[in-house]
Amino acid sequence: MNRENLITVAKILALPTLYAVVLRLFFGVTAWGNLFYVMSMSFLFCVPTIMGILTVYYSDIDDIRKFSYRFFVPWIPVVILLLITTAFSIEGWACWLMILPLFLIASSVGGLIGGRLRMRKHDNKLYISLIALLPLIAAPIEAIIGSIPGTYEAYTYIDITAPADKIWGNVTRVRGISAAQDKGWLTRFLGFPRPVKAELNYNGVGGYRKAIFTDGLVFHETVSDYIDRQKMVFAIKAYPHEIPSTTMDEHVVIGGQYFDVLNGTYELERLNTTTHRLHLYSHFKLHTTFNFYASWWARWIMQDIQNNILQVEKYRSENE
Template sequence: MKRENLITIVQIMVVPTLYAVALRLFFGGNTWGNLFSVMSMSFLFCVPTIMGLLTVYLSDIENVRHFSYRFFVPWIPVVILLIITIAFTIEGWACWLMILPLFLIAASVGGLIGGQLKMRKHDSKLYISFLALLPLLVAPLEVVAGSISGTYEAYTFIDIKAPAEKIWGNVTRVRGISAAQDKGWLTRVLGFPRPVKAELNYNGVGAYRKAIFTNGLVFHETVSEYADKQKMVFSIKAYPYEIPSTTMDEHVVIGGQYFDVLNGTYELERLNSTTNRLHLYSHFKLKTTFNFYASWWARWIMQDIQNNILQVEKYRSENE
């Protein structure tokens, strides 16, 4: 390999990666308060876009002429950034899994922009310099605009061939769930705590229900509406100070700055003489500047948790 080609390869991998690492450390610091935040569109979209732009703009013009190069090669620095931030515990695996699709799409967009600038006949270094500063310029404006607070619903249900009395007993009080009974594939991949058990002190309005998960996560629930073997509505509260820092990434901690679960509802519907349908709703709150994206993941996570619980309640009602 020619020395010039080797220098170009190193350049298009190192420069975008160092740029992203520097901004990740800057946006993740506490020096500027809330002016610069990793949980912002200015970081989550602008930074990978500039990474892709730099990767393609610094590449050889013959490579840049190919669309596949402009679209896919910007993914390489993103993967390198992923490896570095996880290796040095700058970022967690769960966060990366959720933001990776956004990073890859933004990097490809940046690669296409960089390709257009590269193929222009006149020098574009001034444009590149300005665009590289874009995250720092946009972030304060995003803070002024403010985060969007939104409430969302996660809905799941399951059909159970068992008497209502038996189902309801497994709903109000969930005995210990072993690891083998845990079917929550998404939460397992993300490394989220898994459910262990749920305790209710009595059946009725005002009752206290404690839903216990692994790694110190506890949902404190208060029953606000109760109809025996028909419906139970309860508020949900998780206190971040009770959750060990190693349990969840700070950006997705339940009850934290960005994500909180508000309430849940169980409803038991009779379908026929042998089958009942168990509905489970929950409402959660997000407060970010990119709720349109974060709400997809939050809903998938909540539905995975709920489906996991419903599967346990179905098995126990039908087989025990």
């Protein structure tokens, strides 16, 4: 590979990657307060879009004419950025997995924009320089506008062939769950804590239920509505200071700045003489400027946790 080709490769791969790393470190400075922060559209959408623009704009014109090149090649610096930030613990794997689809789509959009700019006859380098400053301009505006908190529901259910009293006993108090009984595939893949047990000190309003997970995660639950063998509603509180910093990524920690679980509800419905349907609802709150995207992931995670608990309760009610 000659010197000219090396310079071209450096431009289309190293330049956008270096740009993104610098912006990630800049947006991660806590001294900026809420003016520049990673969990913003200014970073999560603008930065990968600009990465795509830089990648394609500095590519060979013959390559740029190919749609597949403009759409897919911007993914390469995104993957390099992923490897760098996870290797140096700048970003966690779970957080990356959730934002990766957004980064890939945005970088492809940027690639199409970069190709259009490059295929124009006049020089657009000034436009490229101004576009590169867009996250720094947009972030303060986004901070002023602020985020709109949103409350969302995750609903799951399971049918159990067992008497109501036996099911309810496994609902109110969940004995130790072994790793082999853990079927939460999504939370396990993301590296989230898995459920261990749940203890209730009193069957009734005012009862305190402690749901314990691995790695120090604890849900403190207070029963607010109770009908024996029919319904149990409980407020949920997780305290970030109780959770070790190595347990969850700072951007997805439960009870933190962006994500919190509010309450849960168990309802036991009789379907026939032998079968009951156990419903489990939870409500959670998001505080970001991109709740439309974050809510999908949050709901999937909550449903995975709930389905995991329900399958344990079903197995124990029917077989033990």
